[in-house]
Amino acid sequence: xxxxxxxxxxxxxxxxVMAVTGVMLFGFVIGHMAGNAKMYLGxxxxxxxxxxxxxxGAPLLGHGQALWIAxxxxxxxxxxxxxxxxxxxxxxxxxRPTAYVRRDLINATYASRTMRWGGVxxxxxxxxxxxxxxxxxxxxxxxxxxxxxxxxxxxxxxWVSAFYIVxxxxxxxxxxxxxxSMFQSLGWxxxxxxxxxxxxxxxxxxxxxxxxxxxPLAVLAGIVK
Amino acid sequence: MKLTLNVWRQDxxxxxxxxxxxxxxxxxxxxxxxxxxDLLNEGLIExxxxxxxxxxxxxxxxxxxxxxxxDGRAHGPLPGTTTCQLHMRHYKxxxxxxxxxxxxxxFPVVKDLVVDRAAFDRxxxxxxxxxxxxxxxxxxxxTPVPKxxxxxxxxxxxxxxxxxxxxxxxxxxAQLFTSAKVSHLGLLPQGQTERWRRVRHMVATxxxxxxxxxxxxxxxxxxxxxxxxxxxxxxxxRDFVRARFRxxxxxx
Ligand code: FES
Numbered sequence: 001x002x003x004x005x006x007x008x009x010x011x012x013x014x015x016x017v018m019a020v021t022g023v024m025l026f027g028f029v030i031g032h033m034a035g036n037a038k039m040y041l042g043x044x045x046x047x048x049x050x051x052x053x054x055x056x057g058a059p060l061l062g063h064g065q066a067l068w069i070a071x072x073x074x075x076x077x078x079x080x081x082x083x084x085x086x087x088x089x090x091x092x093x094x095x096r097p098t099a100y101v102r103r104d105l106i107n108a109t110y111a112s113r114t115m116r117w118g119g120v121x122x123x124x125x126x127x128x129x130x131x132x133x134x135x136x137x138x139x140x141x142x143x144x145x146x147x148x149x150x151x152x153x154x155x156x157x158x159w160v161s162a163f164y165i166v167x168x169x170x171x172x173x174x175x176x177x178x179x180x181s182m183f184q185s186l187g188w189x190x191x192x193x194x195x196x197x198x199x200x201x202x203x204x205x206x207x208x209x210x211x212x213x214x215x216p217l218a219v220l221a222g223i224v225k
Numbered sequence: 226m227k228l229t230l231n232v233w234r235q236d237x238x239x240x241x242x243x244x245x246x247x248x249x250x251x252x253x254x255x256x257x258x259x260x261x262x263d264l265l266n267e268g269l270i271e272x273x274x275x276x277x278x279x280x281x282x283x284x285x286x287x288x289x290x291x292x293x294x295x296d297g298r299a300h301g302p303l304p305g306t307t308t309c310q311l312h313m314r315h316y317k318x319x320x321x322x323x324x325x326x327x328x329x330x331x332f333p334v335v336k337d338l339v340v341d342r343a344a345f346d347r348x349x350x351x352x353x354x355x356x357x358x359x360x361x362x363x364x365x366x367x368t369p370v371p372k373x374x375x376x377x378x379x380x381x382x383x384x385x386x387x388x389x390x391x392x393x394x395x396x397x398x399a400q401l402f403t404s405a406k407v408s409h410l411g412l413l414p415q416g417q418t419e420r421w422r423r424v425r426h427m428v429a430t431x432x433x434x435x436x437x438x439x440x441x442x443x444x445x446x447x448x449x450x451x452x453x454x455x456x457x458x459x460x461x462x463r464d465f466v467r468a469r470f471r472x473x474x475x476x477x
Contacts, residue, residue, distance in 0.1 A: 003473040011438035012428055012465050088438045095330050095397030095437030101231070101244055102323040104297030106447035108395065115440065181441040187463025189456050 011091060014084040019182040021077040021084075026179065028074055029171070030204070033211040036151075039224055043148040050147040082123070089116060111177035118170045125167035132160070152219055161216035172209030176201050226318040228252050230265065232277055233325045235334050242334070244323075254314040258301065259284060259291060261313055262324075278337040286310040286450065289385030292392070293338045294325040299389035299448040307387065307450040327392035330435035331399065342388050344434040345402060349386075351430035352423035353406045355415050368414055381409035383451040393448035396437035401445035403431045404461035405453050411464060421468035425475070428465050 007013045035053075039046045057066035105113075128138070133150055136142030143149050155161050179201035183189060189197070218224040228249040235242030252261055259281050266276035282290035291308040295301035301311045316322070324338065332340040370378075382405075390401035407424050410416030416423070439458060446455045468475075 003469070007469050007473075010428065010465075011432055012462060013469075015438065015462065016466055088440070092396035092398070092437035092440070095435055096328055096395075097330050098328050100294060100297055100325055100328055101233070102294075102297040102325070105395070105442075106298065106393070106444055108442040108444050112440065112442050113395075177441070184441045184455065184459050185439075185462055187459040187461070187466070189459035194456075 011088060014088055015185040017080055018084045018088075019185040021081040022178050022182050024073065024077040025081065026175065026204070028070075029175075029208050029212075033208050036215060037211060039148065039151060039215065040218070046148045046151075047146060051145075078126075082119070085116070085119060109177065111173040112181075114170075114173055115177055118174045121167060121170040122174060125163065125170075128163065129167075151215070152224060155216045155219035158220060161220055164216045165213050168209045168212040171212070172205045175205035175208060179204055226252050226254060226313070226316070226320075228261075228316065228319075229321040231321065231323045232265075232337070234277070234337055235326075237336055238333055252313050252316075254312070254316075256313045257284070257309055258295070258311040258313065259309050278335075278339045280339050281309060284309040287385060289387035292327065292387040292389055294323075294327065294392060296323050299327070299393040300387075300450050304447070305450055305452050307385075310450075327388050329388075329391050329397045331397070332388060332391065340388070342386070344399070344436070345386050345388065347434065348399070348403055348427055348430045349406060352419070352427040353410065355410055356419060357415065370414060374412055378409055378412040380453065381405040381412070381457055384409070384449075384453055385451060387450060389448045389450060390445035390453075391436065393444045394437065394439075395442055395444065396440055397435075398439045398445075399431050399434070399436040400439040400458045400461070401449060401453055401455065403427055404457035407461045407464065408457045411460075420464070421471060422475070424461060424464040425468050428461070 008017065035049060038049045053067055054064045061069075111118075131138045132154055133139065133147070136144070136150065139150060139154055141149075141153050155164065180197050183197045215224070230247045230249060231244045232247060233242060234245045247265055249261070249265060252264065256264065259279070262277060262279055269276045279293060280290045282288040284291070286307040286309060289307075292300055293308055295308070295311070300306055300308045301315075303311055303315065326332075326334050326338045327340045327342075329340075331344040332342055335341050384402060384405040386402065388402070391397055391399050394401075407427050411420045411423060441455070443455055446453065
């Protein structure tokens, strides 16, 4: 085990950790978006789905156990992702103590240049989102066990919806660079799929963000009510 | 043509340095960038001032000694071009240029535009070799190497170690250089024996120096005068992890 700790000291290993935890979180946002799309099928289907998440893995797992395993895994991934990013950012700051008087970047995309602040926006949003729709503590009319009502009434506030939209735009940029970057950090660049990596990143970044942004828009437009 | 230069002047490693403005009333478009700096220095010497120090050697784009930040880009505006191969015909009358040294904690400024790139040498020392006695040059095709592998290794070998990748990288990372050196030998049959040790050692040395870490901006590839691909970085990342998992306890 000692070698793993030693291995993690290497910035290259931290990048691998960021890639692996990034994939886990990507898997989550895809599933989360797809599951939430059930809100288009009405209150009953949506609430049934939400309740179904608690009985996932039954009868092997007890009520809500699968959910807790997922939560612990995701929390671990989030912490490792942020901790590695923080350490690497400090390292990178130290690597250029004197700034250039003039600077001209050639290739770096907007997405790649906003990874850190984009990540911060996403983190703040996740905290808010949990308080809003999981714990309900910042929700004006939270009803335990009625997620459909919570989502719809919550997103009817245009300011809340605006924050959801902004955060998901940040997520789109984060995914666009992160998904491509992940291949690079793990060294997956075989010629047979190398050119598909950018396409993969673009498609999923757009898919996740478009799906998620459609929810507040649908609520505001009165399509989901 | 007439140019204005803003040049970084720094008396030595301890000096804090400053930008100094120079007017160049008569620059010939046929001059190379370094010849333009020579002209500036002739003028300074005539006036009894200290000339601007800058590194150079071959002046034909193959040694990697030259290299300055020109208007915020390593080796200036042209792709695949070292500073010595950049010609003044790419500028126009009245242009104002900003010339700075590579900025990296791992490349301390020695004087003016000259930086100390010994950190690169230490990375090479850590594994940029093959420990077999090869005697005199072997006959061609004695060791069969597939064409694509040979081409790839050769692409990596074109790295001239100028440091533009580090200078251009917003993180000051040395992944492109290190990966080119790791791959150059790691791809070839002669380099297989030490392949895993090489990547471990060279990466460890890179990380001991004050370089940053890659966030895949791809700036290095764009600034590299030899157009070295970030594919080598992916290869190095892969080899590094593989090396660890193949032999977790290895510390040689
Ligand atoms: S002086 Fe040798 S590469 Fe420019």
